[in-house]
Amino acid sequence: DQQVxxxxxxxxxxxxxxxxxNCDYTNSMFDYFLWYKKYPAEGPTFLISISxxxxxxxxxxxxxxxxxxxxxxxxxxxxxxxxxxAVYFCAASGGLMYSGGGxxxxxxxxGTHLIIQP
Amino acid sequence: xxxxxxxxxxxxTETGRQVTLACHQTWNHNNMFWYRQDLGHGLRLxxxxxxVQDTNKGEVSDGYSVSRSNxxxxxxxxxxxxxxxxxxxxxxSSEAGAPYEQYFGPGTRLTVT
Numbered sequence: 001d002q003q004v005x006x007x008x009x010x011x012x013x014x015x016x017x018x019x020x021x022n023c024d025y026t027n028s029m030f031d032y033f034l035w036y037k038k039y040p041a042e043g044p045t046f047l048i049s050i051s052x053x054x055x056x057x058x059x060x061x062x063x064x065x066x067x068x069x070x071x072x073x074x075x076x077x078x079x080x081x082x083x084x085x086a087v088y089f090c091a092a093s094g095g096l097m098y099s100g101g102g103x104x105x106x107x108x109x110x111g112t113h114l115i116i117q118p
Numbered sequence: 119x120x121x122x123x124x125x126x127x128x129x130x131t132e133t134g135r136q137v138t139l140a141c142h143q144t145w146n147h148n149n150m151f152w153y154r155q156d157l158g159h160g161l162r163l164x165x166x167x168x169x170v171q172d173t174n175k176g177e178v179s180d181g182y183s184v185s186r187s188n189x190x191x192x193x194x195x196x197x198x199x200x201x202x203x204x205x206x207x208x209x210x211s212s213e214a215g216a217p218y219e220q221y222f223g224p225g226t227r228l229t230v231t
Contacts, residue, residue, distance in 0.1 A: 041224075046221065091161075106218070108162070
């Protein structure tokens with residue numbers, strides 16, 4: 001049973017426009033959420049995170065929004081650049097109460113392939 | 119600069135053989151993790167460790183083992199490789215406790231024939 005869902009396998013956005021990547025989760029014990037970016041043949045790279053006590057976190061062109069009542073988070077990239085083309089993974093951590101993947105193990109979504117069109 | 123490395127980057131082995139994948143980090147992180155990435159599954163946690171002599175099972179631990187004899191290394195052993203273990207394996211590390219950001223190695227592509 002997938003606890004972190006990224007329902008869009010791919011997303012195509014024009015350069016300079018906003019990219020919005022979505023993620024839903026089902027486990028209410030998750031209390032920390034992260035976004036990772038991954039290029040082919042490389043390991044995932046940490047991008048931005050948000051604690052469940054916040055509803056927004058911003059870092060340069062990247063902003064993550066969290067809606068706890070809807071169990072939904074999104075990553076906004078603005079403006080989108082060609083180097084942003086990659087696979088983006090949403091991940092969640094549940095602290096000591098989570099037994100699915102271990103106390104500090106991350107639960108990942110399947111990823112969204114973002115393609116920035118010139 | 120601190121980093122996390124994995125070796126080998128590519129490995130082909132036969133069914134039934136024992137295989138060990140190496141992971142080495144110079145971040146001096148207490149926490150280390152192994153994940154596998156398969157098409158249609160994202161990354162799934164295999165084993166993790168909170169420090170020397172500590173190991174814990176993750177979501178997909180069957181057929182795998184780890185040992186932690188020092189802070190820097192967490193080798194992953196496939197006791198008897200199976201074709202279902204063909205995958206890309208990622209090692210990661212993080213500081214103890216919050217924040218939960220994990221830093222990943224470049225991955226090892228393992229093929230079991």
